[in-house]
Amino acid sequence: MSDHNERMRTRRGWRLLRTLLPAWYRDRYGASLLHTHLERAGGETARTGVRFWAYLVWDVVLTSLQVRWTGRPNAGARGSGGGDFRDGLRVARRATRTLLRRPGYTATAVVTLALGLGVITAVATVLHTVVLAPTPYDDPDRIVQIVRVDDGRQVEMLPPADARTLRDATEDVLTVGAGGFRDVAVSGTGPPERLRGVVVTGPTLRMLGVSPVLGRLPGESDDVAGGPCRVVLSHEVWQEHYESSPEVLERTVRLDGEPCDVAAVMPAGFAFPAPYYAPGDLWLLAGPEGVDWSVETTEGGRWFMVFGRLNPGVDLATLRAGLDVLSARDGDGEEARFAATRWAASSRDSSHRRLSLLLAAAGLVLLIAWVNVSALQSARSVDRREEIATRMALGASRGQLVRLLAAEATVLAACGGAAGLALAYWGVKLIVALRSFYIPRMEEAAIGPFSVAVCFGLAGAAALLMTAVPALGLRTKALSRALRSRRGLTPGRGGRRLGGLVVAVETALALVLVVGATLLLRSYQELTDLDPGFDSTAVLHARLTLPDSRYPDAPARLATYREVEERIRALPDVRDAALTWVPPGVGAGTDRPFAVAGREPGPGTWPRTVWRPVSEGYFRVLRIPLVRGEGFERHRGTPRATIVNEAFSRRFFPGKEALGERLHLVESAEADQPEADAWTIVGVVADVREEYVHTAAPPAVYVRYEDAPPSTMAILARTLGDPLAAAPAIRETVAAVDPDQPIYAIRDLAFILESELDLNRLGLTLLAIFAAAAVLLAVAGIYGVVSHAVGRRLREMGIRIALGAAGAQVSWLVVRSSGTYALAGAVVGLGGAIVLGDLLRALTPGWVGLTPWVLASAAAGVTAVALAAAWVPARRAASADPVEALRRE
Amino acid sequence: MSLTPLEVLTLAGLSDRPRYGYELVERIEALSRGRVGVRPGNLYRVIHRLEERELVREVEEADGESDERRQYFEATPEGKRRAAAELRMYAGVLQTLPALGTPGTGDV
Numbered sequence: 001m002s003d004h005n006e007r008m009r010t011r012r013g014w015r016l017l018r019t020l021l022p023a024w025y026r027d028r029y030g031a032s033l034l035h036t037h038l039e040r041a042g043g044e045t046a047r048t049g050v051r052f053w054a055y056l057v058w059d060v061v062l063t064s065l066q067v068r069w070t071g072r073p074n075a076g077a078r079g080s081g082g083g084d085f086r087d088g089l090r091v092a093r094r095a096t097r098t099l100l101r102r103p104g105y106t107a108t109a110v111v112t113l114a115l116g117l118g119v120i121t122a123v124a125t126v127l128h129t130v131v132l133a134p135t136p137y138d139d140p141d142r143i144v145q146i147v148r149v150d151d152g153r154q155v156e157m158l159p160p161a162d163a164r165t166l167r168d169a170t171e172d173v174l175t176v177g178a179g180g181f182r183d184v185a186v187s188g189t190g191p192p193e194r195l196r197g198v199v200v201t202g203p204t205l206r207m208l209g210v211s212p213v214l215g216r217l218p219g220e221s222d223d224v225a226g227g228p229c230r231v232v233l234s235h236e237v238w239q240e241h242y243e244s245s246p247e248v249l250e251r252t253v254r255l256d257g258e259p260c261d262v263a264a265v266m267p268a269g270f271a272f273p274a275p276y277y278a279p280g281d282l283w284l285l286a287g288p289e290g291v292d293w294s295v296e297t298t299e300g301g302r303w304f305m306v307f308g309r310l311n312p313g314v315d316l317a318t319l320r321a322g323l324d325v326l327s328a329r330d331g332d333g334e335e336a337r338f339a340a341t342r343w344a345a346s347s348r349d350s351s352h353r354r355l356s357l358l359l360a361a362a363g364l365v366l367l368i369a370w371v372n373v374s375a376l377q378s379a380r381s382v383d384r385r386e387e388i389a390t391r392m393a394l395g396a397s398r399g400q401l402v403r404l405l406a407a408e409a410t411v412l413a414a415c416g417g418a419a420g421l422a423l424a425y426w427g428v429k430l431i432v433a434l435r436s437f438y439i440p441r442m443e444e445a446a447i448g449p450f451s452v453a454v455c456f457g458l459a460g461a462a463a464l465l466m467t468a469v470p471a472l473g474l475r476t477k478a479l480s481r482a483l484r485s486r487r488g489l490t491p492g493r494g495g496r497r498l499g500g501l502v503v504a505v506e507t508a509l510a511l512v513l514v515v516g517a518t519l520l521l522r523s524y525q526e527l528t529d530l531d532p533g534f535d536s537t538a539v540l541h542a543r544l545t546l547p548d549s550r551y552p553d554a555p556a557r558l559a560t561y562r563e564v565e566e567r568i569r570a571l572p573d574v575r576d577a578a579l580t581w582v583p584p585g586v587g588a589g590t591d592r593p594f595a596v597a598g599r600e601p602g603p604g605t606w607p608r609t610v611w612r613p614v615s616e617g618y619f620r621v622l623r624i625p626l627v628r629g630e631g632f633e634r635h636r637g638t639p640r641a642t643i644v645n646e647a648f649s650r651r652f653f654p655g656k657e658a659l660g661e662r663l664h665l666v667e668s669a670e671a672d673q674p675e676a677d678a679w680t681i682v683g684v685v686a687d688v689r690e691e692y693v694h695t696a697a698p699p700a701v702y703v704r705y706e707d708a709p710p711s712t713m714a715i716l717a718r719t720l721g722d723p724l725a726a727a728p729a730i731r732e733t734v735a736a737v738d739p740d741q742p743i744y745a746i747r748d749l750a751f752i753l754e755s756e757l758d759l760n761r762l763g764l765t766l767l768a769i770f771a772a773a774a775v776l777l778a779v780a781g782i783y784g785v786v787s788h789a790v791g792r793r794l795r796e797m798g799i800r801i802a803l804g805a806a807g808a809q810v811s812w813l814v815v816r817s818s819g820t821y822a823l824a825g826a827v828v829g830l831g832g833a834i835v836l837g838d839l840l841r842a843l844t845p846g847w848v849g850l851t852p853w854v855l856a857s858a859a860a861g862v863t864a865v866a867l868a869a870a871w872v873p874a875r876r877a878a879s880a881d882p883v884e885a886l887r888r889e
Numbered sequence: 890m891s892l893t894p895l896e897v898l899t900l901a902g903l904s905d906r907p908r909y910g911y912e913l914v915e916r917i918e919a920l921s922r923g924r925v926g927v928r929p930g931n932l933y934r935v936i937h938r939l940e941e942r943e944l945v946r947e948v949e950e951a952d953g954e955s956d957e958r959r960q961y962f963e964a965t966p967e968g969k970r971r972a973a974a975e976l977r978m979y980a981g982v983l984q985t986l987p988a989l990g991t992p993g994t995g996d997v
Contacts, residue, residue, distance in 0.1 A: 029933035032960040036910035036929040063930025 010038075017057060019399075020064045033060075095407035105380065106412065109373050112780065113416025113462055114423055115773055116369025120362040121420055121447075121455040122427025123766070127355040129445035138209025139309075144319065145343035146306045156305050163306050166338065167201075169326050184255040184284070184547075186241065193742065195237060196281045197255075198272065205232060205264075205283060207309045208272060214238075215249050215264030218285050229260035232283040235268040255284070258549050269444070273305060273343075307343060316340060354763060357839055361516065361770045364509045368774055370462055371509075372781040373416075374469040375502045377409060379788040381470035402471050409466035417459030424451060434762045469498075499785045503818050503866060504825035506778035510771070511829030511862045515850075516836045517771035518858055520764045522848045532585055532753070533688035533697055534622035539749040540723035541583055544734060545712040546741060557709040560737060565615060567733045568717055573726040577717040578617030581710050585693040585753050594701070595674040596652055597662035606666045606674075609648060610690045610698050613705035613713075619643075619685055621718045629659045629683030632704055640707055643683040645690075648699035658684055663701065679703060693753050716749065723748045775862070779869045786818055787873035794880045802882030811874040818870035825866075826859045833858070892975055898925060899935050900944060900964050900972035907948050909959035936962055944968035 018030050037059070041052045099106045137143060146166055147156050158166075184197045202218045211217075218230055231253065233242070242248040252259045263285070272283070310319060319340050327337030381388065388401055425447050432443055544564065551557045561579055568577040593606030616632040618624075627646060635641040642663065649658040661681050664674035679701070687697035705713065715734075719726040727746050734743050790797070797810050837850040892900070895917075902908060902916040910929060917927050927935075939945035945968055950961040964972060 025933070025937070028937065029960070031958060032910050033929055033933055035958045036914065036932075039911035040914065040929070059928045059930040062928065063934060066931065067934055 010034075013053065014056075017060050020060055022064065022067055025063075025067050033063075091403060091407040092411055095404065095411045099408060099411060102380075105376065106415075108780065108784070109376050109412050110415045110419055112369050112372045112376075112777060113413065113459065114419035115777060116366040117417055117420025117455050117458055117462075118423025118427055119770060119773060120359070120366045120458065121424035121451050122431060123355065123359045123362040124454045125424060125428050125447060125451040126431050126442060126445040127352075127359055128450050130355060130442055131352055141342055142310045143208065143343045144308050144310060144316065144340045146308065146323065146338050146340050149337050149339050158306055162338075165326070166306055169322070184282070186237075186253060186255060186282075193241075193744075197231075197284050198281055199284050202285060204307065205266075205272070207307065209309075210266065210270055212264035213267050214246055215262065217264050229255065229258055230263045230285040231255060231260045232264045232266060232285070233262055234266050234270060234281050234283075237282055238265045258547075260284075273307070316342065353842075358763060358766055358770075361513060361767055361836075364513055365770050365773050365777070366458065368506055368509050368777045368781065370465055371502055371505050372777055372784070373412065373462060374465045375498070375781060375785050377405070377412075377466040378470045378498060379785065381405065382788075382792070402467065405470055406463070406467040409463040412466065413459040413463035414456075416462065417456045420459070421447065421452065421455045424455065431762065431766065434765055499789050500817065500821040502785045503782050503821040503870070504828070506781050507822045507825030507862055507866045508829035508832060510774040510778040510865075511826055511859060512832040512836055513767065513771040513774040514862055515829075515833035515855060515858045516840060517764075517767040518854055519837055519840060519848060519850065520767050522854070524764050526848050530693070532693050533686060534584055534624050536585075536622070536750040536753050538719050538721075538723055539621065540715075540717045540719055540726055540730065541745065541747045541749045541752060542715045542717075542727070542730060542743040543712060543745040544715060544741060544743050546738075548711060550738075550740070551711070554709050557711065558706055561615075561705070561709060561713060563737050564715070564734055565617070567737065568715065568730055569617075571717075571726065571729050571733060573720050573729060575718045575720055576617055576621050577715065578621040579615040579705060579713040579715060580618050581613045581705065581713060583714050583716065583749060583752065584622070584688050584690045592701075593666040595664045595666060597664060597678055607652070610700040611665075612690065612700060612702045613708065613710055614702050615705055618702065618716070621716050622688075624688055625686045627684045627686055628657075629681070631683055635682050635704075638680070638682070640677060640679045641682045641704060642679045643685055643702045644681055645685050645697060645700045645702075646687050647697045648701060649684050651699045714745075715743065775865060778862075779865060782818065782822075782866050782869040783872060786814065786870040787876070790814060790873045790877045793877065797877045797880035798882045798884060801878075801880055807878030810880070811871070811878040814874035814877050815867060815870050818874075819863075819867055822863050822866035822870075826863045829862070830855055830859055892971065893935075895925070895927065895931075895935055896939060897972060897975045897979075898927075899932070899939065900968050901976065903945060903962055903964040904969045904972050907950055907961040907963035909950070909961050913962070939968065944971060 014034050018026050018034075021030065034056075037052070037056050145156070146158075148158055148162060184195060186193055186195050205217045206219055212232070213235065215232075217232065233248070238244055238248060242251075248262050248265065251262065253262060254260065266283075271281070308319075310316065323338040323340055391401060392398070428445050428447060428451075432445055544561075546557045546560055551560065565577055565579055568574055591608040592611040593608050594611075595606060616636075619626065619631065626643075629643070632641060632643065644658055652658070653661060658681050662678040663681070664676075664678055666674050685702070688700065689695065689697050690700045691698050715730070717723070717726060717730060724746070731743055731746075734741065800810055800813075801807065833855060834850060841849070898917050898920055899913070901920055902913050908916060910932065914927055914929060914932060917925055917932075936945055940947070940962075944965055945962050946965055948961050948963050950959070
């Protein structure tokens with residue numbers, strides 16, 4: 001009994017396996033081959049175990065390759081000539097001719113495939129570049145960043161005391177490097193130009209494990225107190241400003257007027273610390289290490305990002321344990337503690353998630369395209385049923401017919417793949433153009449071998465589907481029935497079910513994408529519509545830095561700032577002007593610990609607030625209303641007058657009047673003591689989203705910059721017309737005051753804020769394109785399927801009309817059956833949309849949430865479109881001619 | 890047209906009497922003293938090539954224990970002649986090798 005079963009299993013397996021062999025070999029030696037294997041395994045009764053099958057499969061696969069490779073000896077004499085390859089070419093040529101006879105059909109299939117393949121290839125190419133392209137850093141998983149955790153919030157910029165503590169305490173665990181940002185004016189030939197600079201300690205660049213193309217990277221020994229100024233140039237700066245000359249190493253460049261030695265030039269594309277900085281920067285050596293770490297950075301003050309490389313044999317867990325100990329020792333029960341993350345990994349993660357989600361969305365488009373072309377091919381093979389049945393009757397084997405189908409499918413898929421690749425070329429350009437600088441390395445994305453492999457791999461899958469789906473319809477019984485009766489032209493239940501399935505699947509997939517795009521669009525609108533608390537239209541932003549070297553003391557800076565502000569305000573195109581340390585809403589983290597006079601919580605538990613030195617005109621220019629108290633104008637004589645916002649007042653003086661209260665800054669982290677001088681609150685202004693446009697207004701304190709002028713300020717000028725049109729006049733004005741200090745970062749403030757929201761524009765645009773493509777393809781697919789079904793049933797419709805059915809009734813019949821499937825698809829699609837919404841929420845600032853209203857309207861919309869696509873061919877059914885139908889009967 | 894070593898072995902295996910697939914696999918192994926193991930699929934490919942050149946033909950084996958699922962092959966007179974000639978050639982080469990100063994490789 002079991003022997004019998006065993007034998008049956010063997011036979012079945014063999015029947016499948018032997019199809020790999022060329023027909024002539026199979027016919028001549030197939031049976032003997034199996035028999036030889038069985039005897040080798042111990043005869044017919046032997047158990048055919050894994051080893052038997054492994055050897056048999058191995059043998060058959062190799063043999064089939066060998067036989068095909070060497071060709072059939074003397075085959076030429078029998079007229080089939082030249083092996084399988086030429087044979088394949090002949091079949092492909094025939095298939096191409098057949099397809100060219102139906103240009104409409106062929107074009108539809110190719111365009112559909114091209115859309116689906118192009119979309120996914122473009123996204124996959126970009127994702128591949130960003131994810132899999134080697135990072136510029138050596139062994140990036142060992143590079144860590146250490147952040148401070150305050151009230152569950154991660155703070156990246158650490159004060160120098162923290163940076164020093166970390167470096168000293170974790171010396172045996174890792175190499176610590178630290179970076180702050182500082183913009184410098186580089187002067188050489190021509191007018192001075194501002195470049196973005198990163199302040200680093202000696203070992204930082206070495207830690208990254210990237211070799212310079214020129215010179216030598218500074219090391220720990222270069223962190224000498226009072227050592228000479230040293231700078232490392234990026235490849236881009238070297239090319240643009242020094243003509244790629246190797247002599248740059250012997251030259252002295254002037255940074256902010258100070259002579260500085262060029263230590264090295266980094267390779268092209270090197271960016272640190274990405275993702276904040278793109279290529280095109282320079283790196284300044286902090287130099288006097290261990291002395292003060294006090295190089296003033298652009299963000300004002302002395303803030304560092306702390307990076308390290310784990311020493312060999314140390315893992316992240318060990319480092320974290322060490323940091324916990326450190327937090328406990330230093331913190332005295334303080335909330336704040338340090339946390340370590342794999343830096344390269346964490347900076348990659350979020351952009352990868354975004355792109356992966358887009359890839360999934362592109363996958364849905366591809367799926368629709370696949371369904372479409374399979375349905376098209378299937379419908380066509382139904383049309384050709386008679387032809388196929390005749391061929392079979394004339395002795396064509398099912399294999400040969402499948403080969404014919406496969407040849408057509410391959411030709412279509414190859415054309416679709418080629419067109420898709422061309423489409424992907426533009427797609428990649430579009431994605432790169434839409435990128436925000438938060439996705440590093442993206443600009444390198446280009447169509448390459450990987451894209452070709454993806455595109456044609458998926459095209460191959462399409463070819464398989466286009467072969468397999470219609471091949472299922474080639475069951476001999478159905479075919480012989482078709483041949484026997486010329487009436488076998490009404491699609492069977494199976495055919496109709498397939499058509500319905502297509503309607504359902506396409507509705508579902510299109511709905512998922514439409515809901516996703518709608519939600520992103522609404523979130524985006526929400527963000528652009530929301531009130532940041534200030535008016536950014538027609539405001540020009542430009543930054544001015546007065547370096548310590550030229551402006552060593554506060555009075556010198558103050559005089560220059562005042563003159564600049566007044567002269568700009570007097571320009572004809574400028575309505576008003578003001579200065580601020582950092583503009584609002586752009587994510588500049590400038591928290592300061594402070595204490596309210598009279599209630600000092602003690603060391604380590606200082607509350608923090610956004611701290612903004614501004615000029616008097618700040619509230620006027622940005623149209624921020626004063627709610628209570630007085631503006632700075634009334635307190636010109638009062639030193640240390642401050643204005644707070646309502647959020648500050650609510651948080652620190654709930655139910656009380658904040659006016660007249662006094663604050664003390666905790667400026668020095670070493671002392672951990674409030675400063676003696678107090679700041680007095682004289683006014684309260686309305687809430688402004690000072691940190692990010694998309695997060696609620698944080699508590700903020702505004703002080704007159706005159707009380708402690710920073711070395712860098714942003715100019716905000718409200719203009720009469722286009723803000724950028726006023727830029728040249730403003731530049732000249734500043735140059736008239738100090739020709740060596742160019743203004744830079746000249747932007748439309750509204751544009752800066754918009755680019756803050758830019759994170760999402762890529763996703764939004766692409767998802768909108770995908771949704772549109774999905775709807776378009778779904779319409780084409782549903783139209784095609786229903787139209788085909790109606791064509792098959794025209795006679796039936798004619799008879800119905802002959803029997804007295806009204807045209808409307810007949811159309812309704814068609815639309816109803818499609819509608820049922822579309823509704824079923826919509827239900828499934830809603831489920832998918834909810835899942836997608838969940839995934840999008842985490843990645844979308846200002847997420848509006850998945851409301852029943854959005855779901856319902858999208859579902860209604862997509863279903864309506866599906867019904868409309870079905871309704872057009874349904875009308876044709878209504879016009880079926882009863883006479884014609886009966887005559888054909 | 891010269892013969893490959895596997896073709897020579899196959900011809901040799903079919904020269905004394907007709908053999909069927911599995912028998913031939915074992916015979917080739919024995920002739921080569923276990924050094925040549927032939928995959929059954931490849932064996933039939935070789936047989937096919939030899940058949941095309943009329944060095945091997947399929948025969949009915951009227952043996953008592955014959956199994957109808959077994960396909961018997963034997964070398965044609967021309968096949969036997971070619972096999973013998975090739976083997977003589979190999980033997981000659983092997984005898985010459987020591988004289989050429991090549992370390993003896995023993996028998997093949």
